[in-house]
Amino acid sequence: MPGRALLMDFPVTATSHLLADYRARGGYATLRKVLTSMKPEQVTKEVTASGILGHGGAAFPAGRKWQVIHLDDGQPHYLCANADEGEPGTFKDRWILENAPHRLVESMAIAGYALQVRHAFVYIRGEFDLPYRRLQAAVDEAYDAGLLGERILDTDFAMDLVVYRGAGSYVCGEASGLLASIEGRKGYPRNRPPRLTVKGLFKRPTVVNNVETLANLTTILAMGGEAFKQIGAPKSPGTQLVSISGHVSKPGVYEVEYGYPVAKFIYDDCGGVLAGRKLKCIVPGGISTKVLTAAEIETVTYDHASFTKAGSGVGSGGMIVIAEGTCMVRLLQVMIRFYHHESCGQCTPCRDGMGWMHKLIDGIVAGRGQSGDLERMELIAKANDGTTICGMGDACGYAVVGILAKYRDEFEYWIVHGRSKFDGRLEVDAAELAHA
Amino acid sequence: MPEIFVDGIAIEAKDGQTVMEAARDAGIYIPGFCWHPNLSIAGNCRLCMVEVEGESGGWMDIACNMPATRGMHVLTNSPKVQERRKAMLELVLLNHPVDCGVCDKAGECMLQDYHYEHNGAPSVATVAKHRTTKFHELSKRILLDNERCVLCSRCVRFTKEVSKSHALGILDRGDHSLVRCDEKRSLDDDPYSDNVVDLCPVGALLSKRFLYKSRVWYLDQTPSVCPGCERGCSVDLWHRKAEWKFAALDPRHNVAIERVTPRENPAVNGPWICNKARDLPDLLERPRGAGPMLKGARVDLGEAAGAARRLIDAARHPVALISSWASNEELDSARATLLPRFRCFVKADHLPQPGERVADDVLILPDKNPNGRRARELFGSAPAALDGADLVLIWGEGFDFAQVPRGAKTILMSPFLAPENGHADAYFATTLQTERSGHYTNFEGVVSAFAPIRPAPAGTVDAATLFGMIAAVARVSA
Numbered sequence: 004m005p006g007r008a009l010l011m012d013f014p015v016t017a018t019s020h021l022l023a024d025y026r027a028r029g030g031y032a033t034l035r036k037v038l039t040s041m042k043p044e045q046v047t048k049e050v051t052a053s054g055i056l057g058h059g060g061a062a063f064p065a066g067r068k069w070q071v072i073h074l075d076d077g078q079p080h081y082l083c084a085n086a087d088e089g090e091p092g093t094f095k096d097r098w099i100l101e102n103a104p105h106r107l108v109e110s111m112a113i114a115g116y117a118l119q120v121r122h123a124f125v126y127i128r129g130e131f132d133l134p135y136r137r138l139q140a141a142v143d144e145a146y147d148a149g150l151l152g153e154r155i156l157d158t159d160f161a162m163d164l165v166v167y168r169g170a171g172s173y174v175c176g177e178a179s180g181l182l183a184s185i186e187g188r189k190g191y192p193r194n195r196p197p198r199l200t201v202k203g204l205f206k207r208p209t210v211v212n213n214v215e216t217l218a219n220l221t222t223i224l225a226m227g228g229e230a231f232k233q234i235g236a237p238k239s240p241g242t243q244l245v246s247i248s249g250h251v252s253k254p255g256v257y258e259v260e261y262g263y264p265v266a267k268f269i270y271d272d273c274g275g276v277l278a279g280r281k282l283k284c285i286v287p288g289g290i291s292t293k294v295l296t297a298a299e300i301e302t303v304t305y306d307h308a309s310f311t312k313a314g315s316g317v318g319s320g321g322m323i324v325i326a327e328g329t330c331m332v333r334l335l336q337v338m339i340r341f342y343h344h345e346s347c348g349q350c351t352p353c354r355d356g357m358g359w360m361h362k363l364i365d366g367i368v369a370g371r372g373q374s375g376d377l378e379r380m381e382l383i384a385k386a387n388d389g390t391t392i393c394g395m396g397d398a399c400g401y402a403v404v405g406i407l408a409k410y411r412d413e414f415e416y417w418i419v420h421g422r423s424k425f426d427g428r429l430e431v432d433a434a435e436l437a438h439a
Numbered sequence: 440m441p442e443i444f445v446d447g448i449a450i451e452a453k454d455g456q457t458v459m460e461a462a463r464d465a466g467i468y469i470p471g472f473c474w475h476p477n478l479s480i481a482g483n484c485r486l487c488m489v490e491v492e493g494e495s496g497g498w499m500d501i502a503c504n505m506p507a508t509r510g511m512h513v514l515t516n517s518p519k520v521q522e523r524r525k526a527m528l529e530l531v532l533l534n535h536p537v538d539c540g541v542c543d544k545a546g547e548c549m550l551q552d553y554h555y556e557h558n559g560a561p562s563v564a565t566v567a568k569h570r571t572t573k574f575h576e577l578s579k580r581i582l583l584d585n586e587r588c589v590l591c592s593r594c595v596r597f598t599k600e601v602s603k604s605h606a607l608g609i610l611d612r613g614d615h616s617l618v619r620c621d622e623k624r625s626l627d628d629d630p631y632s633d634n635v636v637d638l639c640p641v642g643a644l645l646s647k648r649f650l651y652k653s654r655v656w657y658l659d660q661t662p663s664v665c666p667g668c669e670r671g672c673s674v675d676l677w678h679r680k681a682e683w684k685f686a687a688l689d690p691r692h693n694v695a696i697e698r699v700t701p702r703e704n705p706a707v708n709g710p711w712i713c714n715k716a717r718d719l720p721d722l723l724e725r726p727r728g729a730g731p732m733l734k735g736a737r738v739d740l741g742e743a744a745g746a747a748r749r750l751i752d753a754a755r756h757p758v759a760l761i762s763s764w765a766s767n768e769e770l771d772s773a774r775a776t777l778l779p780r781f782r783c784f785v786k787a788d789h790l791p792q793p794g795e796r797v798a799d800d801v802l803i804l805p806d807k808n809p810n811g812r813r814a815r816e817l818f819g820s821a822p823a824a825l826d827g828a829d830l831v832l833i834w835g836e837g838f839d840f841a842q843v844p845r846g847a848k849t850i851l852m853s854p855f856l857a858p859e860n861g862h863a864d865a866y867f868a869t870t871l872q873t874e875r876s877g878h879y880t881n882f883e884g885v886v887s888a889f890a891p892i893r894p895a896p897a898g899t900v901d902a903a904t905l906f907g908m909i910a911a912v913a914r915v916s917a
Contacts, residue, residue: 343614347612347613348612349481349483349590351483351527355534358533383530386526
């Protein structure tokens with residue numbers, strides 16, 4: 004494991020996701036400690052002190068989000084775990100939901116206590132089947148064991164946890180779109196202000212956190228916020244579950260302590276590029292982050308400051324490894340097709356821009372590219388930069404601008420010659436693969 | 440009262456106002472398709488993007504959802520803002536058919552205006568336009584051209600927030616989004632549905648009544664009052680401009696009401712009217728009574744007035760039924776001339792029609808006459824008692840002649856062609872509100888003025904003039 008493990012700290016077995024095993028690992032002890040010996044404000048204080056950043060992609064400090072909730076405002080508060088993991092290349096929350104669902108349940112009970120929540124929700128992606136069944140089973144187990152519902156652990160604290168299945172829209176992973184979906188409306192993201200922590204679910208103060216962010220709470224409360232802050236890199240405390248995929252020898256979910264060298268992680272921990280190829284670039288954290296070339300990642304460490312300095316971001320932790328010989332035009336086509344398909348169609352730049360971009364890239368790939376097409380794509384990306392209701396317009400803009408800036412020659416080659424500069428996709432020799 | 444600075448001009452914003460509202464109140468126009476002062480904020484067109492100057496270089500956001508906070512400096516026309524607007528219009532026009540030549544909205548289209556003002560350049564797009572439904576029948580009254588639609592959601596929000604029919608929604612997502620009717624609800628059942636045609640910033644929603652009838656720049660609008668109910672909504676009657684009169688076609692085209700739109704009046708109807716007001720031509724352009732008649736025989740006005748006077752002189756128990764469609768001026772005249780001689784009762788000229796919504800909490804009120812309140816103020820609200828009457832003066836429509844006591848004489852004053860006209864002992868064809876000026880007093884006492892859009896047809900007479908004539912004849916004979 005690259006660095007300390009906080010979440011993946013147990014061997015996964017056939018029963019490790021069940022309550023008995025979780026209790027054997029010390030599960031729900033932290034919840035008991037919190038409920039019996041701490042005040043809600045103290046919990047928020049610990050979370051703020053830990054400095055934990057959101058693990059969903061935007062890296063917003065969780066403590067700052069929580070501090071907006073006034074416990075004595077006389078309104079119901081809601082807590083929602085964002086398990087609508089839809090960012091292409093990301094499958095880290097899935098690991099938690101499948102293998103440590105009680106970790107999430109315990110953490111949500113802690114968060115619910117800190118925010119004085121009566122009803123908490125998990126909005127889980129519709130395509131998630133096993134994660135849903137495991138999580139629902141864990142919630143049922145927790146209810147039976149008195150860990151959810153009325154009088155949790157024989158204290159006065161009561162919280163219900165509802166697992167709500169989405170219908171498979173990318174935009175419903177955006178916090179306000181997610182809440183709209185829970186309310187039974189179309190998953191349209193909403194303009195801010197007001198912030199969701201002021202007016203969220205059912206127009207009440209609502210905290211929406213990523214599954215991994217929430218799962219870390221048990222650790223934070225067990226060891227204390229200051230101790231948690233010492234783990235990882237400065238200003239990036241803790242660890243990140245990284246789901247690595249693409250042309251990599253050992254794809255999967257890894258827990259990476261912040262500050263760990265990215266090159267070492269890819270080449271050593273993940274076994275390097277598939278079939279001994281050279282690395283071309285990586286998409287560091289879901290396709291909405293800008294690509295980093297093999298040369299650029301040499302000096303990057305896995306933390307927010309270092310990625311930002313390199314011109315990209317940790318994002319959602321969904322790393323995609325791209326080997327030398329991969330056609331970036333085709334790659335961008337796939338990305339843009341996704342964005343076009345998933346645009347909710349609410350605001351102009353994204354609704355019309357994604358479709359235009361899709362037509363342009365399809366035209367280039369079909370050999371109908373014209374000079375000026377790349378400038379048009381940049382114009383669309385610019386029109387989307389900071390102008391859309393949610394972050395999706397920006398996200399697509401980053402992906403396009405990032406790839407066009409670094410691999411413009413491949414696009415120009417295709418426009419001029421009407422075919423890929425490469426053979427289209429990485430051809431892996433079966434014998435070579437067996438050898439590796 | 441936070442003070443904000445818009446383009447360097449200090450503005451006093453009201454508490455809770457957005458930058459958009461504060462700026463428009465101060466006369467600074469920020470463009471926007473989706474924002475409407477009477478609807479909720481959708482913030483989806485992104486055209487009202489403004490720049491806020493800040494210490495760290497400033498930021499951009501939409502003005503319609505930006506709370507005005509003390510001391511903020513907003514730029515509505517900076518180079519950055521202009522660039523964004525230009526790009527936004529480029530995107531709006533990407534799949535727009537630009538068929539202004541055959542579009543009813545041309546001339547009053549926000550997209551046209553904004554494009555001329557903020558972009559004006561030929562499109563840089565080279566890709567084929569997205570084709571979708573045209574002439575989709577949203578209701579019996581409204582057609583939808585999805586290719587022209589900019590998905591501002593004004594119509595959807597209107598049916599959700601104002602008319603509360605919840606009939607419209609947006610189907611599908613992305614650039615395949617379509618405004619559609621709810622499967623279970625019908626826009627036909629929404630008596631305010633035509634407002635979405637006015638609300639539509641482009642030519643996507645089309646009124647079937649007005650479809651291809653006229654280019655709007657050939658039309659003039661005259662302020663008027665809807666007589667459809669006691670709300671007395673302020674409306675604009677659109678009719679052909681004098682300088683664009685047809686010489687060859689049916690001359691009726693030159694005096695017809697081409698369409699009716701709401702005239703914004705916060706004291707009465709806000710910016711909305713119901714579909715009955717849209718259908719005013721059906722109410723006001725029915726066949727007209729040709730001229731004065733005595734028992735069905737056409738005579739000239741003087742002769743008829745003399746005959747009427749003689750009937751009045753001969754009567755011992757004359758009763759007058761006062762029209763609740765009469766203007767304040769006509770009612771005053773009637774009070775001065777009729778009240779000394781007649782027992783007067785106010786008559787409801789129109790009653791709710793089968794299928795018509797009688798009342799709701801938006802605009803529609805149960806009394807289907809525009810000036811009932813003023814008439815009752817002047818003549819009382821007692822129910823009509825015709826017993827013992829030997830002369831009945833009937834002013835306006837909606838009277839059943841079977842109620843006339845046996846042997847009693849009748850004088851009828853009505854604008855429209857009806858079988859009763861020939862039965863009356865004296866009949867006068869009166870003018871309509873589209874042929875004279877006047878005022879109505881609505882149910883809350885708000886007085887609204889209407890103006891003529893065309894000269895009165897030959898043979899008709901204003902009720903006020905007629906009362907004067909009868910009084911004049913009376914003086915001569917007295």
